[in-house]
Amino acid sequence: MRKRVTLKDIAKIAGVHVSTVSRALDSTARYSLTPEVVNRINSIASELGYEPNRVAYGLRTNRSMSIGIMIPDITDILFPPLIRGIESVLEPLGYTGILVNTDEDPERERHQIGVLRQHGVDGLISGAAHRDDPALLRVFEQGLPLVTMTRRLDNPKVPYVINDEEDGFRKIIAHLYSLGHREISFVSGPLNLSTGHMRLQAVKRNCASQGMELKSEDIVVANRFDESEGRRSTLDLLNSGSNATAIVCANDRLAIGAYAALREFGLSIPGDISVTGFNDNPLLEMIPPGLTTIRIHQFEAGATCARVLLQLLQALPPEKQGTVLPVKLICRESTGIRKLRD
Amino acid sequence: MRKRVTLKDIAKIAGVHVSTVSRALDSTARYSLTPEVVNRINSIASELGYEPNRVAYGLRTNRSMSIGIMIPDITDILFPPLIRGIESVLEPLGYTGILVNTDEDPERERHQIGVLRQHGVDGLISGAAHRDDPALLRVFEQGLPLVTMTRRLDNPKVPYVINDEEDGFRKIIAHLYSLGHREISFVSGPLNLSTGHMRLQAVKRNCASQGMELKSEDIVVANRFDESEGRRSTLDLLNSGSNATAIVCANDRLAIGAYAALREFGLSIPGDISVTGFNDNPLLEMIPPGLTTIRIHQFEAGATCARVLLQLLQALPPEKQGTVLPVKLICRESTGIRKLRD
DNA sequence: CTGAAAGCGCTAACAC
DNA sequence: GTGTTAGCGCTTTCAG
Numbered sequence: 001m002r003k004r005v006t007l008k009d010i011a012k013i014a015g016v017h018v019s020t021v022s023r024a025l026d027s028t029a030r031y032s033l034t035p036e037v038v039n040r041i042n043s044i045a046s047e048l049g050y051e052p053n054r055v056a057y058g059l060r061t062n063r064s065m066s067i068g069i070m071i072p073d074i075t076d077i078l079f080p081p082l083i084r085g086i087e088s089v090l091e092p093l094g095y096t097g098i099l100v101n102t103d104e105d106p107e108r109e110r111h112q113i114g115v116l117r118q119h120g121v122d123g124l125i126s127g128a129a130h131r132d133d134p135a136l137l138r139v140f141e142q143g144l145p146l147v148t149m150t151r152r153l154d155n156p157k158v159p160y161v162i163n164d165e166e167d168g169f170r171k172i173i174a175h176l177y178s179l180g181h182r183e184i185s186f187v188s189g190p191l192n193l194s195t196g197h198m199r200l201q202a203v204k205r206n207c208a209s210q211g212m213e214l215k216s217e218d219i220v221v222a223n224r225f226d227e228s229e230g231r232r233s234t235l236d237l238l239n240s241g242s243n244a245t246a247i248v249c250a251n252d253r254l255a256i257g258a259y260a261a262l263r264e265f266g267l268s269i270p271g272d273i274s275v276t277g278f279n280d281n282p283l284l285e286m287i288p289p290g291l292t293t294i295r296i297h298q299f300e301a302g303a304t305c306a307r308v309l310l311q312l313l314q315a316l317p318p319e320k321q322g323t324v325l326p327v328k329l330i331c332r333e334s335t336g337i338r339k340l341r342d
Numbered sequence: 343m344r345k346r347v348t349l350k351d352i353a354k355i356a357g358v359h360v361s362t363v364s365r366a367l368d369s370t371a372r373y374s375l376t377p378e379v380v381n382r383i384n385s386i387a388s389e390l391g392y393e394p395n396r397v398a399y400g401l402r403t404n405r406s407m408s409i410g411i412m413i414p415d416i417t418d419i420l421f422p423p424l425i426r427g428i429e430s431v432l433e434p435l436g437y438t439g440i441l442v443n444t445d446e447d448p449e450r451e452r453h454q455i456g457v458l459r460q461h462g463v464d465g466l467i468s469g470a471a472h473r474d475d476p477a478l479l480r481v482f483e484q485g486l487p488l489v490t491m492t493r494r495l496d497n498p499k500v501p502y503v504i505n506d507e508e509d510g511f512r513k514i515i516a517h518l519y520s521l522g523h524r525e526i527s528f529v530s531g532p533l534n535l536s537t538g539h540m541r542l543q544a545v546k547r548n549c550a551s552q553g554m555e556l557k558s559e560d561i562v563v564a565n566r567f568d569e570s571e572g573r574r575s576t577l578d579l580l581n582s583g584s585n586a587t588a589i590v591c592a593n594d595r596l597a598i599g600a601y602a603a604l605r606e607f608g609l610s611i612p613g614d615i616s617v618t619g620f621n622d623n624p625l626l627e628m629i630p631p632g633l634t635t636i637r638i639h640q641f642e643a644g645a646t647c648a649r650v651l652l653q654l655l656q657a658l659p660p661e662k663q664g665t666v667l668p669v670k671l672i673c674r675e676s677t678g679i680r681k682l683r684d
Numbered sequence: 685c686t687g688a689a690a691g692c693g694c695t696a697a698c699a700c
Numbered sequence: 701g702t703g704t705t706a707g708c709g710c711t712t713t714c715a716g
Contacts, residue, residue: 006709017687022711029711032685054460055406056709058397059692066440066461075422077625083416087443096457098408099441101429115438118396119408256628283419286598287628348693359703364695371695375701398693401708688715699704 005048013048014041021045025052058120067309068116069097070126072104077281078298079127082149085302086125089310095122102128104224110135117144123309125149131194145312149305152194152322159312161305161323165195165278168294169202169248171329172276175292176246177210180338181274185218185244187233187254189225196221199250199278218242222254230257238265245273245338252277252284255291255334270336280330290332297325347392355390356383363387367394400462409651410458411439412468414446419623420640421469424491427644428467431652437464444470446566452477459486465651467491471502473536487654491647494536494664501654503647503665507537507620510636511544511590513671514618517634518588519552522680523616527560527586529575529596531567538563541592541620560584564596572599580607587615587680594619594626597633597676612678622672632674639667 007025011018016037023029024041058064069086071079086097098119100112109128113135116124123145129136131154140146140158152160176184186203189196200219207214220236222229230253237247238261247262249255255277262269269275269289277284277293284291304323311318349367353360358379365371366383400406411428413421428439440461442454451470455477458466465487471478473496482488482500494502518526528545531538542561549556562578564571572595579589580603589604591597597619604611611617611631619626619635626633646665653660 004709008709018709019688019711020686022709023686026711034685037685051456051460053401053462053709055397055400055462056692057711059395059401059694059708060710060712062692064397074416074425077419080417080422083441084443096440096442096461098438099425100438101426114393117393119438120395120397259628283625283629286601287625288630346693350693360693361695361704362702364693365702368695379701395693398708399695401692401710402694402696404708686716688713690711690713692710694708695706697704697706700702 004053005050006053010041010044010048010050013044016041025050062120063122064120065094066096066098066119066121068113068119068121068124069099070109070112070116070124070128071099071101072128073101074099077283078150078279081298082127082302082305085299085304086149086306087302088299089303089306093310104128104130106130106133106135109133113139123147123313125305125309127151129153129194130192131197132192145309147305147308147312150195150301154194156321159308159318159321161301161308161325162194162198163296163301164324164327165198166202166205168278168296168327168329169199170206171327172248172278172292172294173203173206173210173212175329175331175335176248176274176276177212179274179335181212181246182338183213183215183218183244184246184248185220185237185242186214187230187237187247187249187258188219188221189250189254190223191221193225195225196250203248215242218244222250225251226253227257227260230254231261232257234258234261235264238262238267246335247273247275249275249277252279252281252291252293255293256287259287269334274335274338276335285332289334292332292335293330295328295330297327301325346395347387347390348395352383352386352390352392355386358383367392404462405464406462407436408438408440408461408463410455410461410463410466411441412451412454412458412466412470413441413443414470415443416441419625420492420621423640424469424644424647427641427646428491428648429644430641431645431648435652446470446472448472448475448477451475455481465489465655467647467651469493471495471536472534473539474534487651489647489650489654492537492643496536498663501650501660501663503643503650503667504536504540505638505643506666506669507540508544508547510620510638510669510671511541512548513669514590514620514634514636515545515548515552515554517671517673517677518590518616518618519554521616521677523554523588524680525555525557525560525586526588526590527562527579527584528556529572529579529589529591529600530561530563531592531596532565533563535567538567538592545590557584560586564592567593568595569599569602572596573603574599576600576603577606580604580609588677589615589617591617591619594621594623594633594635597635598629601629611676616677616680618677627674631676634674634677635672637670637672639669643667 007018024038102109127149129148148160220233280295349360366380444451469491471490471493490502530542562575622637
């Protein structure tokens with residue numbers, strides 16, 4: 001491979017010292033040089049196709065200009081837009097992201113954090129946080145800038161950006177109530193994730209305040225936020241002979257699983273039973289009946305995380321520890337007026 | 343932030359020289375030391391939570407242990423599995439991936455290549471290659487290990503891993519023929535991409551050899567591999583009054599767009615017209631009618647790319663310049679026997 | 685305004 | 701077997 005051009009190469013040609021070249025190429029240090037020499041050096045640099053060596057820069061300055069992005073699984077349609085959001089604010093500032101998957105496995109997460117450390121990332125954005133997450137907590141305590149995305153730790157000190165789950169389920173419950181539903185069942189996400197936990201709390205609270213029934217037999221907890229668990233959970237619900245007229249799901253993937261289960265039982269949506277989701281995955285519109293759900297701002301969530309991290313990187317105290325992004329109810333065809341009892 | 347533990351710290355405690363510590367921690371250099379001192383150093387290192395500084399390592403050895411992964415847009419469901427495939431082989435060897443999006447924009451691609459260079463990536467996997475791609479060609483000529491994924495350059499020297507598009511469309515055309523179809527139309531992908539170009543050639547060739555008609559008016563070229571272009575292209579086709587009884591699409595997303603267009607025309611699939619795709623996106627099964635398509639091995643494609651890159655990194659001549667992965671026909675409900683003319 | 689020199693943390697000859 | 705030394709490419713004091 002052809003050798004890279006270095007400051008030394010430029011210095012030799014320009015007949016100046018490397019430190020002069022370094023200054024000429026650094027917009028904040030340029031001021032101290034003769035414009036003439038700055039121009040000469042710049043033109044030589046671009047002629048030679050000089051690319052600064054960030055590895056050397058990083059060693060010297062202890063800033064790698066890279067940030068770690070941790071995700072449970074990039075294959076989940078939820079995460080790519082978040083990543084683009086992060087990129088949209090970090091890239092213009094010269095940062096690059098190193099992406100790793102944790103598969104919700106704490107051991108793997110620990111390992112990946114080590115890898116990111118070794119690379120000297122300047123900060124960390126985690127979309128893979130668990131409520132109790134010793135590895136992330138240690139990162140935080142060691143002072144490496146960290147913000148969690150879409151999820152949060154139980155520990156309130158760790159900066160986070162999440163969606164307004166409370167408001168989302170308030171809207172869903174109110175919507176169902178207005179359609180005449182008085183007893184619902186809930187397919188919850190895993191409770192070791194803040195999303196799982198908070199959504200369950202939100203549903204309980206809002207049912208109570210609306211005067212809707214949510215029996216404990218009508219709550220089933222999925223082990224993962226995915227279709228197969230959505231199907232399994234819904235089958236459990238159906239087999240238990242519940243009277244609920246609507247199934248509220250903690251996210252869209254669970255709801256799609258619920259569709260499958262209901263189909264197997266020969267029940268129609270929303271004729272026999274209504275179903276709701278959370279997130280508003282883009283492909284949803286193609287899957288009939290269109291799912292009534294809550295739209296979150298994925299791209300914006302990523303971008304906000306990046307902005308918060310940026311403040312942390314500049315050692316500014318973040319404006320606030322946690323940011324809660326607004327959400328919106330999207331009504332489609334999966335919810336209808338309560339079926340009359342026969 | 344708490345200062346990182348360095349070799350020097352360990353050396354001081356162990357009462358040896360840094361180079362001794364370096365050797366003790368390097369499994370290939372350990373042999374030259376007393377087992378006793380190796381053990382002592384290792385235990386001190388793990389006690390202190392030593393993490394090697396890859397930036398320093400990289401500067402010294404000129405190997406960053408990172409590889410660049412270029413993707414048009416991570417938001418496209420096609421790419422995440424490829425990335426997991428790459429990761430599955432590179433990660434165990436200690437490599438990490440730096441992911442960048444190009445949005446099919448050559449200028450952005452050029453920029454991202456620069457960024458990756460600056461980070462000193464040891465190699466590059468591009469899923470964003472264009473048939474004529476000066477920027478990638480330059481990377482190749484400069485000797486930076488490079489392999490293109492799922493797509494290839496026209497220049498046959500650049501290593502690539504692609505799917506067997508020829509065989510895929512052979513299977514599709516044969517399938518349609520067996521259902522009685524004799525005249526089809528084709529929604530092609532962009533011709534500046536090898537996938538677009540090769541699929542068009544494959545369809546033409548296989549129609550000819552089967553004795554099926556593919557009029558030039560029955561070919562419409564989409565500007566992007568996405569749903570909106572699939573819809574637009576299909577509308578063009580329908581408005582032109584073609585006699586084709588099946589619409590072959592260059593990928594699944596175009597086919598989903600075709601579904602929308604046909605729905606708007608009040609045509610039923612496959613009653614009035616059959617539709618086929620390519621790729622077999624996982625969510626497809628949920629969208630009725632189930633799309634008949636070609637399944638490619640996404641994860642495996644990524645993994646294969648990584649393996650090829652690994653050979654290149656060890657300066658081994660790759661076993662072959664190009665790898666073509668097998669594909670499989672998946673028959674669902676979007677194809678049926680040819681509608682009888684009225 | 686520019687040069688000299690030190691050093692970030694690590695590896696790899698080369699000594700002894 | 702282990703220590704010494706040099707240096708990867710860069711930034712940043714300190715001189716002059």
